[in-house]
Amino acid sequence: MPDAESAKAPGGSRRDKRPNGRPAGRPEVKTYATAYKPTWCPGCGDFGILAALKAALVDLEIWPHEVLIVSGIGCGSKLPQYIHANGFMTIHGRPLAVATGAKLANPELHVIVVNGDGDGYGIGGNHFLHTCRRNPDITHIVENNQIYALTKGQYSPTSDPGFRTTTSPDGVFELPVNPVAVALAAGATFIARSFAGEPKHLQRIIAQAVRHPGYALVDVLQPCIAFNKVNTYNWYAERVYDVAADDTYDPTSLRDAWERGTEWGDRIPIGILYRKEGVPPYETRVAALRDGAPVHRDLRARLDPALFQRLHREFV
């Protein structure tokens, strides 16, 4: 047991040294395996997302202790339970805020947020908006099934007009949130969409999102086989096309991104819809972080009488 009076930085880590070194070899998919079996319905799109996330982390050679996966509440938000990595299932709608605090306190961690469309674009909509413009180095994977699944089938902020659910018996008559358009308007620096039915595509997109320095949104079309009988695997598969296949598409162009990003219906664009390089992530601009992360600060330095002599001066 540690000495109770110890004020030294946990983990014995220093700012200039990677915490605790790295294990030998390379991580494999099984490095991320847990003993727990997902409670998702057989055939749920969330399986594809979990598999793609693990594969992307392997591609990036990130170890479980170097990543923190933060989720909210919902079926999709259960994901951290099924992957061996640091995880935090928070409360409904709040994972982006929790993740931002974690990133600011320990910028060395790769921070990934995973949540549903209700969590991310509904109750957490305010945090979504502000995280876009804030641009912390956080990857945000939204499992967008256009329905509230865990609460058994109410319409969500991304449900299409006319969609009948228990809380929209006459069909939805609100406009859906278009997350791509909202993120563009709010200044996000990486905006992508993928499909749980195309795990290879999703794996590539997640890897690029994690590599992007700054906030990276990956909106994932995720069939919910239990409660959404309209937006099925086939429904999505018939419609999605990758913008990367089009040579004329320029993902650095706001105009292109807006034009394709607002397309929704017979054709649904996937791939990297927008990216802006060179915007410094929020945490790199925080003055207090230049001298070391909060988690690596030597707290005993605060008891230095010289510091207090200086602070006292403004009160004399």
Next chain:
Amino acid sequence: MPGAQADIRITIGGDAGQGVESSGAMLSQALARGGWHVFSVPDYRSRIRGGHNFFQIRAAGRPCLSHSDPVHLLLALTRETIDVHVANLAPGAGVIYDDGFRLDAPELESRGMLPLSMPLAKIAEQHGNKLMLNTAALAAAAGILDLPLDVLESLLRDTFGAKGTKVVEGNLHVARAAYRFAKERYSGRLPYSLPPKAGPGAERLVLSGNEAFCLGAVAGGCTFVAAYPMTPATPILEWMAAHERDVGVVTKHAEDEIAAICMAVGAGFVGARAMVPTSGGGLSLMTEALGMAGMCEVPVVVVNVQRGGPSTGLPTRTEQGDLLFMLHAAQGEFPRIVLAPGTHEQYFEAGWRAFNLAEKYQCPVIVLSDQFLAASRRSLEKTAVSPESVTIDRGQLLTAEDLERLEKPYRRYAMTASGVSPRALPGHPQAVFTATTDEHGEDGHITEDMDLRVNMMDKRMRKLETAAAEMRGPAVYGPKDAELTIICWGSTVGPARESLPLLLDRGVRANVLHFTDIWPFPQAPAERALHAVRRAVCVEQNHTGQFGRFLRMMTGFTADGHVRKYDGRPFSPQQIAAGVLKEVGVRA
């Protein structure tokens, strides 16, 4: 000139936007530099311009624990000030005002005031510029009080130094002229004077409660502050932001209070000492996340600087209306610690102690202060707000070496006798785990198993029993064998203690029983203290007597009387004395 009183009370009044608070702060500082103890309270409205604001200062040869009535010298920056404050003036109190107000001096005299008309605006314009009017007014007050001019001069140099020599020189010229005028015209006329000083004046600091708290939090290793501005808690975020680089604390003005506390929980989860300052409205938004910290056993410090409620209420005023709310905020049952510091020293101490408690018991700690404590300024010895008395105790935090020695996979929520499970921070290969706000087993995985659920609830709640051992019982001030006891909590202690001599003057030998550690309730020491009470009056700043009810719930003790105030203004010692006398049937 009559004999000096034990203290002197000065009020500065004017319109919002006239610099009433900054002038008051300067005069407080000048008196402290001169060697007096000071206590001052601002009184301002929730608007930027217009409306009457005032600032009360009390100076004495001994430490002052609160403001006091009536006032001996009024510095009126507007004509309206005089009408607002006349009822609270001592007989023959001096009233300093600009001769441009064209007031009828004999009429003021007939109302019991000593008119001290001076050409303040003219002096400012002639010797500096119009903007230096407040300097002229301060110097005039210093002249009337016989406060040495060099004290004021040194303060003006320090205050305006950053603005360049021209500004400094201008202010000095204005101050000298106004000081000289006041002395030449009115020397010896005020029937009150600065009280004698006890010994040579040590170099004291003058701090607001919020500033004292910030210093405590710095000493206690606070490395992360997230907040959404809300009066009267805003100065905490602002002070920390201004000192972000100097002390090494990350500050985040978040998009709302929900984000603020969630950010702090995220920061606390990975190992920062994180805090969120707010007021009741913000806390209302934070309740769900407070439960998250409780359920996931994340250390986080929440500061609720209470203001008048309900809802937007009285934004710039004081109240103690959130006590029961703090004890129960958020659904379900989880361990939390609630501290209610009463004095500036206690607020400083809460600043570092809260972080130790949060990490030792891995739970949210609520520091419950109020606008009166937060905004009032007091002179303090440097040692009262220095790190010498501070310890940093991070509780059962596993080091890398501990983790490397683990034989079995790490279990974040391991069952223990104390309820405290050794805590590891993300970043070490042996420390990998998932936390969840759902009920969970020892490794953090979701469970609905009945027995595990019960064991986990018991484990978490056991931490409260463990923590209770270090909660402090109430402090007694005044004679042990008093016939009457004033029971209070939080910031009411200052005026309550100052009311004791007033009660004694009326033949009532009273003492004060003051609670600072509210939850977990310090059961045994509280019961012992209550056992010694003969007759009790519970004094608090709310409508329903929340502390009295809480005390009854915890101990069965019922106070004999209650003095409650919810007009948004802090108790003065005189108000407490009058209220207590009424409760015990002594006629005023």
